[in-house]
Structure formats: structure tokens, C-alpha cells
Amino acid sequence: MSFEKLLHQVGGFGPFQLWNLVLLALPRLLLPLHFLLPVFLAAVPAHHCALPGAPGNSSDRDEWLEAHLPRGSDGRFSSCLLLAHPRPFSNTSLEGGGHSPAELVGELPTLACPQGWEYDHSEFSSTIATEWDLVCERKGLNRASSTFFFAGVLVGAVAFGYLSDRFGRRRLLLVAYVSALVLGLASAASVSYTMFTVTRTLTGAALAGFTIIVMPLEMEWLDVEHRTVAGVLSSIFWSGGVMLLALVGYMIRDWRWLLLAVSLPCVPGILSLWWVPESARWLLTQGRVDEAQRYLLRCARLNGRTVSEDSLSQEALIKVAAGEQEHRRPSYLDLFRTPRLRHISLCCMVVWFGVNFSYYGLSLNMLGLGLNRYQTQLLFGVVELPSKLLVYLFVRRVGRRFTQAGALLGTTLCLWARLLVTAEMKMWSTALEVIGKGFSEAAFTTAYLFTSELYPTVLRQTGLGLTALVGRLGGSLAPMAALLDDVWIPLPKLTYGGLALLGACMALLLPETREAQLPETIQDVEKTTQDVEQKRCVHRTLCLHVQAYACGTSASLQVEEMHMKQFQD
Numbered sequence: 001m002s003f004e005k006l007l008h009q010v011g012g013f014g015p016f017q018l019w020n021l022v023l024l025a026l027p028r029l030l031l032p033l034h035f036l037l038p039v040f041l042a043a044v045p046a047h048h049c050a051l052p053g054a055p056g057n058s059s060d061r062d063e064w065l066e067a068h069l070p071r072g073s074d075g076r077f078s079s080c081l082l083l084a085h086p087r088p089f090s091n092t093s094l095e096g097g098g099h100s101p102a103e104l105v106g107e108l109p110t111l112a113c114p115q116g117w118e119y120d121h122s123e124f125s126s127t128i129a130t131e132w133d134l135v136c137e138r139k140g141l142n143r144a145s146s147t148f149f150f151a152g153v154l155v156g157a158v159a160f161g162y163l164s165d166r167f168g169r170r171r172l173l174l175v176a177y178v179s180a181l182v183l184g185l186a187s188a189a190s191v192s193y194t195m196f197t198v199t200r201t202l203t204g205a206a207l208a209g210f211t212i213i214v215m216p217l218e219m220e221w222l223d224v225e226h227r228t229v230a231g232v233l234s235s236i237f238w239s240g241g242v243m244l245l246a247l248v249g250y251m252i253r254d255w256r257w258l259l260l261a262v263s264l265p266c267v268p269g270i271l272s273l274w275w276v277p278e279s280a281r282w283l284l285t286q287g288r289v290d291e292a293q294r295y296l297l298r299c300a301r302l303n304g305r306t307v308s309e310d311s312l313s314q315e316a317l318i319k320v321a322a323g324e325q326e327h328r329r330p331s332y333l334d335l336f337r338t339p340r341l342r343h344i345s346l347c348c349m350v351v352w353f354g355v356n357f358s359y360y361g362l363s364l365n366m367l368g369l370g371l372n373r374y375q376t377q378l379l380f381g382v383v384e385l386p387s388k389l390l391v392y393l394f395v396r397r398v399g400r401r402f403t404q405a406g407a408l409l410g411t412t413l414c415l416w417a418r419l420l421v422t423a424e425m426k427m428w429s430t431a432l433e434v435i436g437k438g439f440s441e442a443a444f445t446t447a448y449l450f451t452s453e454l455y456p457t458v459l460r461q462t463g464l465g466l467t468a469l470v471g472r473l474g475g476s477l478a479p480m481a482a483l484l485d486d487v488w489i490p491l492p493k494l495t496y497g498g499l500a501l502l503g504a505c506m507a508l509l510l511p512e513t514r515e516a517q518l519p520e521t522i523q524d525v526e527k528t529t530q531d532v533e534q535k536r537c538v539h540r541t542l543c544l545h546v547q548a549y550a551c552g553t554s555a556s557l558q559v560e561e562m563h564m565k566q567f568q569d
Contacts (some may be wrong), residue, residue, distance in 0.1 A: 003280075003281055003284065003320060003457075003520060004223070004224070004517050004518070006280075006296065006311070006312070006317075006320065007221075007222075007223055008223060009300070009305065009307050009311055009312075010296050010297075010299045010300035010303065010305055010307060010312075011299060011300060011302075011303030011304075011305045012222060012223020012224075012225070012226060013222060013223055013225070013226035013230070014302065014303035014304070014305075015302045015303060015304075016221070016277075016298070016299040016302040016303050017218075017221055017222055017226070017230065017303075019275070019302070020217075020218060020221055020276065020277060021218060021230060021233065021234050023272050023275055023276050024214050024217060024218055024234065024276065025234065025237045026265065026268065026269045026272065027173075027176075027177075027210035027214050027269065028210070028214060028234060028235065028237035028238050028241065029237045029238075029240055029241040029244065029265075030180075030207075030210065030241065030262070030265055030266070030269070031207060031210055031211065031238060031241060032238055032241035032242045032244075032245055033241050033244065033245050033248070033262040034180075034184075034203065034204075034207055034262060035153075035207075035360075035475075036242065036245055036363055036364070036377075037245070037258070037259070037262060038145065038146045038149075038364060038479070039245070039249070039363075039364060039366060039373060039377060040124075040127070040245075040249035040255075040258060040373070041127060041128060041255050041258060041259065042127060042128050042129055042134075042142050042143075042145055042146065043123075043124055043127045043129065043373065044127070044129045044134075044135055044139070044142065045119050045120045045121070045122075045123055045124055045127070045129075045130065046079075046119070046120040047079050047117045047118060047119045047120065047130075047135055048065070048069055048077050048078070048079055048117065048118055049068075049069065049078075049080075049081070049082040049113035049114075049115070049116075049117060049118070050113060050115045050116045050117055050118045051064065051065070051068050051069075051082075051118070052115060065077055067083075067086045067087055067088065068082060068083055068086050069081070069082065069083065070082075070083055070108070070110055078110075079117075079135065079136065080112065080113065080135070080136035080137070081110040081111070081112065081113075082110060082111055082112070082113055082114070083108050083109075083110055084108070084109040084110060084111050085108065085109070087108060112136070112137070113136070116133055117133060117135060117136075123253070124253050124254075124255075125253045125254045126253075126254045126255050126256070127255050128142065128145060128193070128196065128255055129142050131255065132192075132193045134193070140480075140483065141193065143479045143480055143482065143483060144197075144479075144480070145193075145196070145197055145200060146364065146476075146479040147476045147477070147479050147480050148197050148200060148201045148204075148476075149200045149201060149203070149204040149476075150204060150360075150472050150475040150476030150478075150479075151201060151204070151472075151476045152200070152201035152202055152203065152204030152205040152208070153204040153205065153207060153208045153211070153468075153472040153475065153476075154208075154468075154469050154472035154473050154475075154476060155205050155208075155469075156204060156205030156206060156207070156208025156209060157208040157211065157212055157464075157465050157468035157469045157471075157472055158332075158465050158466070158469045159205070159208075159465075160172055160176065160208055160209040160212045160213060160461075160465065161212045161461050161462050161463075161464055161465015161466065161468065161469075162332070162461075162462055162465060164209075164212065164213050164461045165282075165458075165459070165460075165461040165462050168278055168279075168282060168283075168286075169213045169216065169217045169278060169279050169282060169461070170217070170273065170276055170277075170278040170279075172209055172213055173209060173210075173213045173214075173217070173273060173276070174270065174273050175206075175209065176206050176207070176208075176209025176210055176213065177266050177269045177270045177273070178266075178270060179202075179203075179205075179206035179209075180203060180206040180207050180209075180210075180263065180266050181263055181264075181266035181267065181270070183199050183200075183202045183203040183206055184203055184259060184260075184262070184263025184266070185260070185263055186199045187199040187200050187203055187259055187263075188256045188257075188259040188260045188263065189256075208468070208472070211468055212461060212464050212465055212468055213461070214234075215231070215234075215448050215449075215452050215464070216279070216452055216460050216461055216464065217276070217279055218230060218231070218234055219231065219452050219453075219518070220279040220280070220281040220282065220457065220460075220518075221277070221279065221280070221299070224515060224516070224517055224518070227449070227453070227518075229392060231445075231448065231449040231452075232388050232389075232391055232392040232395075232445065232449075235388055235445045235448070236385065236388055238384070239381050239384035239385055239388065239441070240381075241381075242377070242380060242381030242384060243377075243378055243381030243382065244381075245262075245377060245381075246374050246375075246377035246378040246381065247378075248261055248262065249373075249374060249377065250374045277295050277298070277299075278291065278295060280292040280295045280296050280299075281457045281520070282457070283295070284317065284320055284321040285321065285457060285458050285520075287321055289314055289317045289318055289321060290314075292317060292321075293312055293314070293317055296312055296317075297312060300312075331462070332462060332465075332466055334459055334462070334522065335455075335459060335462065335463055335466060337522075338522060338525070338526050339526075340525050340526050341455075341459075341522065341525055341526075343509075344454050344455070344463075344510065344511070344525075345463065345466060345467070347506045347507070347509050347510050348451055348454065348463070348467045348510070349466070349467055349470040350470075350502060350503055350506040351404065351408075351447060351467075351503045351506050351507050351510075352447060352451070352467045352468065352470050352471030352474070352503075353470050353471055353473060353474040353499065353503065354408060354474065354499045354500045354501075354502055354503020354504070354506075355408065355440070355443045355444055355447050355471060355474070355500075355503055356444075356471040356472060356473075356474035356475040356478070357474035357475065357477065357478050357481075357496060357499045357500070358408070358411050358412075358415070358440050358443075358478075358496045358497070358499060358500040358503075359440040359441070359443070359444055359475075359478075360474075360475045360478035360479070361478040361481060361482070361492065361493075361495075361496035362411075362415075362433070362436055362437050362440050362496070363380065363437065363440075364478065364479055364482070365482055365492075371430065379434055380434065380437050383434050383435070383437055383438040383441075384437070384438065384441040386438065387438040387439065387441045387442040387445070388441070388442070388445055390442060391403060391407075391442045391445045391446055394406070395446065395449065395514065396514070399512045399513075399514040400446060400449065400450040400453070400512060400513055400514060401450075401507055401508060401510055401511075401512050402508075403442070403446050404443060404446045404447065404450055404504075404507040404510075405504040405505075405507040405508050406504075407439050407440070407442040407443035407446060408439075408443045408500045408501065408503045408504035408507065409500075409501065409504045410435075410436075410439035410442075411436050411439040411440045411443060411496075411497070411500045412497040412498070412500045412501040412504070413497075414432050414433070414435050414436030414439060415436055415493045415494075415496050415497035415500070416493065416494070416497045417432050418432040418433060418436070418493060419490045419493055419494070440500075443500075443503075447471075450507075450510070450513065451463065451464060451467055452464060453513040453516070453518060454510065454511070454513060454525075455519070455525075456518075456519040456520055456521050456522055456524055456525055457518065457519070457520045457521070458520070458521060458522070459522065474499070478496070481495050481496070
């Protein structure tokens with residue numbers, strides 16, 4: 001008996017599964033609060049060189065700034081330069097020398113801000129940029145803080161993917177909760193940029209446990225018919241977190257209190273683990289039949305199913321688990337040992353890189369849209385809801401593969417189309433950015449669902465860990481890619497769109513999993529490939545028979561001989 005049949009007996013979708021989805025909603029809600037936090041945490045307000053002794057009166061202050069700061073090509077005061085020798089005030093200059101201040105800008109030497117910067121605190125009371133002066137020549141360090149965070153997520157994805165396959169999903173989820181809480185509090189108490197970077201990197205590693213564990217822990221309790229709807233419904237909590245971040249960021253303008261606010265919800269998450277069930281699939285692969293039996297009986301009881309003692313007896317469950325004993329210690333090398341798994345792993349790695357790179361490239365860049373960052377963040381969250389609905393419809397009707405490729409292609413087209421929009425066309429620029437964000441979220445939602453169905457149970461966590469590793473590499477490089485606009489302004493969007501297009505091409509090479517049972521062993525994955533090849537062979541043979549009968553009996557005999565030869569081979 002397979003696990004799918006066991007799950008059918010105890011109920012593949014019912015109160016037990018719904019309660020599990022509710023309990024695992026909190027990690028999905030917390031993830032965007034941390035992953036997209038740099039939008040507010042690392043915001044750079046308007047700033048200019050510090051000018052000690054500047055008058056407090058508004059009109060006098062403007063003249064003071066005019067005398068000490070050069071203007072850029074856009075007519076604004078420079079954020080990073082100071083005139084080496086202050087020029088006379090406007091009236092004196094015009095009366096004495098006959099030259100306007102604009103004519104003197106190019107003639108006067110400038111220098112970097114010797115006494116730091118003054119910041120506009122009307123929007124933010126404090127960010128990490130204002131805390132440690134991460135502006136001008138140090139702006140790369142501001143972007144690097146996000147890169148380090150996602151590098152931590154990358155390493156954590158590998159660790160949690162491997163360890164949760166060895167020690168269990170539930171136990172490692174507890175580790176992720178406790179680590180994220182402790183490290184989040186430590187980040188909020190940072191006294192230097194170095195301490196902040198280290199603790200945020202480790203926080204990213206802890207949060208990776210949520211990304212790797214939650215989806216399989218949900219999917220492995222669901223039957224084939226309800227995997228799609230449950231996957232899409234649970235991913236809606238991510239969009240809820242995106243919108244919640246806009247509210248939290250609007251209400252809390254100090255980066256330390258903001259970081260504290262998004263870390264404390266881990267406390268109720270730790271308490272909720274008392275009711276979260278371990279994966280019975282994983283327990284059976286580990287030979288822990290007694291625990292698996294206890295959870296299966298609880299599932300049947302909550303779902304109102306009556307099961308016979310024989311179907312969930314020790315002997316029946318031992319038979320299900322017997323073929324899995326040799327795979328109790330999975331390795332990342334197992335993902336490349338067989339041809340089919342190797343093909344799946346390589347394609348998924350490219351897809352995940354393109355999905356993450358384009359998603360975070362869009363999500364962390366909110367400039368030039370004609371809206372403030374709170375409105376933009378809220379709009380980005382709202383647009384994800386219809387995109388998830390479309391994912392649900394498309395994965396059921398056209399399949400996972402074409403939905404994944406189509407979403408990535410839509411992201412590419414929106415990114416590249418925005419390059420054709422002029423600065424005056426604010427409405428079109430905003431519309432393309434928001435639609436592109438919807439496509440990128442659709443690609444992200446499909447990637448989690450698709451990848452979790454491609455790998456067998458014994459390697460599902462390991463496979464998700466590997467692909468998430470490569471994906472987080474894309475996420476970590478996305479903030480730094482935004483600095484390419486210093487080379488050529490369109491270059492960041494060309495790069496984001498190009499890698500999304502590459503991911504779309506790779507998605508078309510993956511096998512379709514619509515209405516397919518979750519593979520439980522490596523042999524199941526390879527057997528699926530053999531079945532597909534056999535069906536193709538039979539289809540070709542039938543086509544040859546039809547052609548042969550249309551041509552005559554002698555041709556039919558030749559085709560029969562060819563078919564027999566293929567069968568013998």
C-alpha cells in the first residue's frame with residue numbers, strides 16, 4: 001500500500017489539514033516582513049553635507065545652502081559635495097561680480113563632506129543609512145546589508161533543507177523560530193554596522209528554515225486533488241505580510257523599533273508548534289512507525305473518518321516504510337545520481353535564480369513610480385492577490401510548467417517595456433511596474449508548488465534546499481545589481497528581465513506534475529520517465545500502423561517487424 005492510499009483513508013483534505021494550514025500561516029506572514037524590510041529599514045532620506053552654524057530661519061537657511069553647496073545637473077543641491085570655498089550670498093554676488101551663482105558652480109572646487117551629513121527626518125526618524133552614514137561613497141554598504149541578509153538565507157536554505165530531512169520538519173521549525181527571535185532582537189540592539197550585518201546575516205539563515213520547511217510540511221498531508229488550492233491559499237499569507245509591512249512601516253519610523261516589531265511575533269509561533277503535526281510521510285521514511293500511526297489516527301479522527309485497524313496496523317505501515325529504509329540519510333549528491341533527477345535539479349536551479357533575481361529586483365526598487373514608498377508597498381501587496389488567483393486557475397487548466405514559464409515571460413516583458421516609457425509618463429511607468437510585480441509573484445508562487453511536486457519524499461526537503469540556495473543567490477545579488485545604473489541607467493532592468501527570460505526557457509524543459517501523485521522514492525521519479533518514454537513509443541508505433549494500413553498489407557508487415565525488433569531491444 002502506498003502513502004497516497006493511506007492518506008485517502010484518513011482524509012486527504014479536511015479539518016486536520018485546514019488547522020495545519022492555519023498554524024503554518026504565521027511563518028508565511030513573517031517572511032515578507034523581514035525579506036522586504038530594507039524598503040524602510042535601509043531607506044535613504046534627502047541629505048546634504050553638514051553645515052555647522054547654519055541659521056535656523058528658513059529664508060536665511062536657503063541662502064546659506066546656496067552659498068555652501070553646489071547644484072547638480074538637475075538643479076538640486078548636491079547630496080555628497082561641499083564647496084571648498086563658500087561663495088558670496090546671492091545679492092552680494094550679483095552686485096559685485098556680475099556673475100550668477102549658476103555660472104560660478106563649474107569654476108569653484110568641491111570636496112567630500114568633511115563633517116558628515118544632515119538628513120531630512122520628516123519621513124524617517126532613523127534608518128541604518130542615517131545611523132551609520134551609509135550614503136554617497138558608502139552607499140554600497142547600504143545595499144550590501146541586504147546582500148548579506150540574503151547570503152544568510154542562502155546558507156540557511158542548505159542547512160535546513162538537509163537537517164530537516166534528517167531530523168524532521170517540526171523540530172527544525174522550532175530551531176528556526178527561536179533563532180529568528182534571538183537574532184532579530186540582537187540586530188535591533190546593534191551598536192555598529194558590523195554587528196548589524198553579522199546578526200542580520202544570521203537572521204536570514206534562521207528565516208530560511210521557514211521557506212524550506214513550511215511548504216512540504218503542508219503538502220505532505222494533502223492529497224493530489226487539493227494540493228494546488230491549498231498551496232495557493234497558504235501563499236496568500238505572504239501577500240498579507242507584504243501589505244502588513246506597509247502598515248507597520250508607516251506606523252513605526254525608527255529602524256530599531258521596526259526591527260523589534262517584526263521579530264516579536266516569533267513568540268506565538270513557538271507556542272503554536274505544540275499543535276503542528278510532524279509529516280507522517282517523513283516518519284515512515286525514517287521507520288518511525290509508531291509516531292506516524294499516532295498522527296494518522298489523529299488525522300482520521302479530526303476528519304471524521306472511520307478506518308479499520310488492519311489498514312493502520314503496525315504491519316501495514318511497516319510495509320509502506322520498508323522500501324524507504326535505505327534512503328534515511330539523504331545527500332545533495334543524490335539529486336544528481338540519476339539522469340532524471342539531475343535534469344530536474346539543473347533546470348530548477350536556473351528557474352529559481354531567475355525567479356528570485358527578478359522578484360527582489362522589482363520589490364526593493366520603489367523609485368520613480370510617482371508614489372511614496374508606503375503607497376507603493378501596499379500596491380505591490382494588493383496586486384499579488386489577483387496574481388495568485390490566476391496561478392490557481394492556470395496551474396489547474398494549463399499545468400505547472402506553462403504557468404511558470406508564462407509568469408517569468410510576463411515579468412520580462414513588463415521590465416523591458418518600462419525602459420521604453422519616458423519620465424513624463426508616470427502612470428504607464430507605475431502600471432508596468434505593478435503588473436510586473438504581479439507576474440513575478442505568480443512565478444514565485446508557482447515555483448514553490450512546482451518544485452515540491454518534482455522531488456520524491458525522501459529528497460523533497462533536500463531538493464528544495466538546493467534550489468532555494470541558488471534562488472537566494474539570485475536574491476542576494478539583486479540589490480547589488482541596482483548599482484549597475486551608474487554604468488548605464490537601463491542596465492539593471494535589462495539584467496533582471498534577461499535572467500527571468502532564461503528561467504522561463506528552463507521551466508519548459510521540466511516535466512508536468514498536474515494531477516500526478518507525489519513521488520515517494522527516487523525510483524518513482526525514474527519510473528515516471530520510463531512510463532512517458534513507453535507511451536511515446538506506443539504512440540509512434542500506432543501512428544506507423546495507421547500509415548502502414550493506409551499504404552497496404554506488405555507495409556503493415558514491415559511495420560510489425562520493426563515493432564517486434566524494438567520490443568526485443
